[in-house]
Amino acid sequence: MAEQLVQQAFGNILPSSDFTLTQALLVSSFFLAVNFPNIAINPPVAESVNTEYDFIVVGAGSGGAVVASRLSENPDFSVLLLEAGGKASKISDIPFYGGVLQLSESDWNYTSEPNSEFCLGMKNRACPYARGRVLGGSSVLNHMFYARGTKEDFDEWAALGNYGWSFDDVLPYYKKSEDNRNYLLAKNAFTFPQMTMRDGFRCSTSKAFLVPAGERENLDVFTHAHVTKVLIDAASKRAYGVRYFRNGAYHDVFARKEVVLSAGVFNSPQLLMLSGIGPKEHLKEIGIPLIQDLRVGFNLQDHFGYFMPFLVDKPVAFVPERYNNHLTNMTYDIYQKGGRICLELMETKAFREVNGRHPYVPLPTCPNVLPLSEEYFDCFMRYNTQPFLHGSGTSKMGPANDPTAVVDPELRVHGISGLRVADTSIMPKIISGNTNAPAIMIGEKASDLIKKTWEKKEVKGSQEGY
């Protein structure tokens, strides 16, 4: 019985070896206590696929699920969505239980390279870097904060030569997918913190976009299909399909119109390089024949921070109104100063009343630094580094005259036809907030650009690519 419950709760995710029986039982008892709504979290998946589609989308994450869903709104388009992972388990539906899925089968289990500058307190001096490998991608594992980014973020993208990406241009795409049921929040461009939730449960992009599209006959969602290469005709430089690995064998599937890569910040650039698109010196070094020399994989950006623990002697609770006032008045002048601000907070009346204090512990990498000195904060930051998992920028968007750009402002890979990228890797500059909402917006905008290209051509009767 207990085994059955665990199986029901975890579905296809295999808890890692660090996952103890106690944890499994705790989670399954939580599962029993939760009254799950009868809403599907996964779309129907195909058992086999055709040899050819109009569009092939690689990766069913925050960006890709939106692209596949929106393109298949047009019944004249046939769409294949290939996902390396499987279905999401019910446990992912419970808000903030995403952490349980990290290091499981639903995570790519990436880590940063071991190094001597940061993540020094981690195993092998390397930070784990979670990425969803599941229908819904990282939107199944994430912490569900929903933030659009600021006007300045997108106006800067536009100023870099990316026409159509100013805040006024992208705002309609945010609104299109938000389905915000609070009319006051829905009206505002500037909002309070919000979450990707529905009826108290997680709303991944699989639940929001693929489930409603699931019954469409022109959309096939194929799981456990790991794409290893985009097929590109070297002479015409046109993408015409992809190769994927499934059930121990390689298979080719062909695209009549376009291939869209939405495999995320690491896997989209990896796929481009495996397909001959990348920095020529690097491709030569690893023996991949060059098709297009582009700065793929450069420009990786993320937010990072560190968590400073504080001890208190009495129970504390956040009062929402005061919490908001605090945040809006506070300027986060980066890391070292951030640590000082936290310490100053401990001097406020509220924290003094509960004896708030930082438990100074000498750090193994710098045992002799003076407690709470600049060197201490520097060491603390390098020891307790926390990547915020907002990786972006590795297939940078920019105009043709930007030598570092990989895709143009319509997300088409420079120099190649029939191939676009639609995920956080296209961000020319990381936005100042979290990245899930922008990834969804990028998916919305990409599908609109693609529809505009092909619906126009269909009217004229042309089958030519762009």
Ligand SMILES: Cc1cc2nc3c(=O)[nH]c(=O)nc-3n(C[C@H](O)[C@H](O)[C@H](O)COP(=O)(O)OP(=O)(O)OC[C@H]3O[C@@H](n4cnc5c(N)ncnc54)[C@H](O)[C@@H]3O)c2cc1C
């Ligand atoms: C633990 C965690 C917490 C986070 N918290 C927040 C938060 O609270 N708020 C927020 O806004 N952002 C958060 N983020 C970041 C945010 O979720 C991501 O930036 C966003 O989901 C990325 O979307 P994407 O479309 O670029 O990629 P993903 O959503 O990662 O999608 C990529 C998809 O492609 C698939 N794929 C990859 N390679 C292949 C291949 N070769 N073949 C087939 N399929 C492939 C993957 O399996 C995956 O499903 C968090 C991320 C993580 C991991």
